[in-house]
Amino acid sequence: MFESLRKTYREWKGLEAFKKLPKAQRQLVFYSEGRGYWTYFEAIFKALQDEHAHPIVYVTSAENDPLLLNPPEGMQAFYVGEGSMRTLFFSTLDVRVLLMTMPDLQSFHIKRSLHPVHYVYLHHSIVSTHMVYRQAAFDHFDSILCVGPHHVQETRVREQLAGLRAKVLIEHGYGRLDAILVEGNTGPLTRSVGVSAQVLVAPSWGESGLLEQHGLDVIRPLVDAGLRVILRPHSRTRKLRPEILDAICEHYRDEPLFRLDEDGDGRASLIESDLMVSDWSGAALEFSLGLERPTLFVDVARKILSPGYEAIGLDPLEARIRTQIGTIVAPQDLASLGSIAADLIGDAHQWQSSIRTAREHWVFNSGTSGSVAAAHLVSLLD
Incomplete structure (x- = not known):
């Protein structure tokens, strides 16, 4: 019980610290749902720093996320957990752009903010969008970073069938694949x-x-x-x-x-x-x-x-x-x-x-996906 209370307190302190940031310092936010998700963001973050010198705010639900203790230059990191503080983080979010790998925005307890946030979805798998994900998993995002032509085609057909507004679809690629190509023989x-x-x-x-x-x-x-x-x-x-x-x-x-x-x-x-x-x-x-x-x-x-x-x-x-x-x-x-x-x-x-x-x-842009995504994110801030 006491550990649960301490955990909630740490999450509240993380959310409070995030909210205290001046709005000019929280224009671009990455939300990570777990410790193993940084691999999908890494190439984009590197391109933002190397090609645009643009800082980000990193918000994580993993208390053991190593970036909390040692964030790289160009990043401020905050912990909000995966309970009520995370729900509050999303419902009160007041930033320009949010990049996230978690689908089902607006479908359950994680809702779009009342503030004008541009939500960008970053795929954390190469697989298709319409079988292993729920039907409305991507309906409420503004931009989607597509791994390949299958994502573009599936998303457009879904929009037509459901009468949805057209999202901004970026021919992005897959950062994790780029990392494997670099590291592996x-x-x-x-x-x-x-x-x-x-x-x-x-x-x-x-x-x-x-x-x-x-x-x-x-x-x-x-x-x-x-x-x-x-x-x-x-x-x-x-x-x-x-x-x-x-x-x-x-x-x-x-x-x-x-x-x-x-x-x-x-x-x-x-x-x-x-x-x-x-x-x-x-x-x-x-x-x-x-x-x-x-x-x-x-x-x-x-x-x-x-x-x-x-x-x-x-x-x-x-x-x-x-x-x-x-x-x-x-x-x-x-x-x-x-x-x-x-x-x-x-x-x-x-x-x-x-x-x-x-x-x-x-797969789009093998080896350069990070640059493509970074350019799109920066364009949303202009």
């Missing part, structure tokens, strides 16, 4: 003799998710095939179904080939892996398009948060792109996952051209 990894290949298991979450449906049966055939396995579950799986992860970790607690990775960013696990095993997760697109290595998709039921998504008449990117960047395996074939994965790793070099072509088609 694209193409198949070269392993020393005797060093096993590494498979990253990184599925989505939900009742139809790979771990929720199959749990240990996903990991076992990979380990039995002598492959090193890193399990990187979605944070929502840890929150909603922790017993699944605990059972897997207990089973493999003395297994040197198995490791659990719950780091919010997880780029290191991506870059070090030869192959990803996934379901409908956007992480698979980051892995393959960023590293030019294939993904093995287990064909569990689609993750659908918008039951009427087919009305748009466009198959989601995450369905269309699968055969361009990897192989699909039926759930009933999980026992063969180890041998299928080993074969795919062995043929990884054959996938590079197809994956590179897919990236060039589906």
Whole structure:
């Protein structure tokens, strides 16, 4: 109880400190919903500093966000939590521009301010907008930084079907992908003799998710095939179904080939892996398009948060792109996952051209997305 009160007090103090900033110092605000979200903002912030020398205010819901303790030059950082103080932060917001990765603005308790704020949505996944998000997830933003042509097309069709005003759609790209391209060595990894290949298991979450449906049966055939396995579950799986992860970790607690990775960013696990095993997760697109290595998709039921998504008449990117960047395996074939994965790793070099072509088609401005977004944000302040 006392810790809860102390936490609320810290959130209130953070909100109070933010509100005390002169309005001239809080023209451009980034809102981060969690510790692992900075990776999506980073390229934009860097471009704002390097190309425009423009400061920002960073507001986070994560008390353990490292930027609170050590904000870089050009940033002031504040903590508001994810409860009543965050709701109050949004409802009373009086700034020029707010950049955020959290969808569903205006749909639930997070509302647009009564003040004239320009809301910019920053996609934190490459996947399509109309199947794994709620129907009105993006309806109430003013600008959207689109990853690729699929986002532009889907958003315009949604606007037409729902009679919505046209938003400003920016051909942006994807900062996290840019970071992976810079940090990782694209193409198949070269392993020393005797060093096993590494498979990253990184599925989505939900009742139809790979771990929720199959749990240990996903990991076992990979380990039995002598492959090193890193399990990187979605944070929502840890929150909603922790017993699944605990059972897997207990089973493999003395297994040197198995490791659990719950780091919010997880780029290191991506870059070090030869192959990803996934379901409908956007992480698979980051892995393959960023590293030019294939993904093995287990064909569990689609993750659908918008039951009427087919009305748009466009198959989601995450369905269309699968055969361009990897192989699909039926759930009933999980026992063969180890041998299928080993074969795919062995043929990884054959996938590079197809994956590179897919990236060039589906992602805007690879390598320069931060500059594009920064220029748009600054234009909104002029």
